[in-house]
Amino acid sequence: MFEFSFVCDALDGWFTWKFNQVSTIGVVLDMVKDRISTACLLVILSQVYSTFLVGKASHKDVNDSTNWLFKAHYGNKMFMGYCCVACEALYITLFLLQRTRRKI
Incomplete structure (x- = not known):
């Protein structure tokens, strides 16, 4: 990747x-x-x-001693999907904002 x-x-x-x-x-x-x-x-x-x-066995093994954000990311597929989509939406928004900016 x-x-x-x-x-x-x-x-x-x-x-x-x-x-x-x-x-x-x-x-x-x-x-x-x-x-x-x-x-x-x-x-x-x-x-x-x-x-x-x-x-x-895996870095995705979520147990009680794991960080809360790590647990939310790997333990809840909806939250994980939201994070991925939100990240891509941020990149697209930044790109579009940059493209629509006027040249001075």
Whole structure:
């Protein structure tokens, strides 16, 4: 999945420069997105690694000692779906806001 994100980021950069759709907010958001996705990857990998260290079968094993947000995400499919859809809606909204912004 991370590789797919990397390819999409490369294509996004190529199309941005090719069609001259560069903006200051776009450059900043791209850098922020890169840092956030790398940080998220590290958090996920550390969670999976710690799962194996304590002897659990899966990092999705939810029990009483698990963080409440982690429990809500993996224990409730509706909440998990909402999080995924809300994240995509945020990305689309940010993209549309950037596209409709007037050039000064």
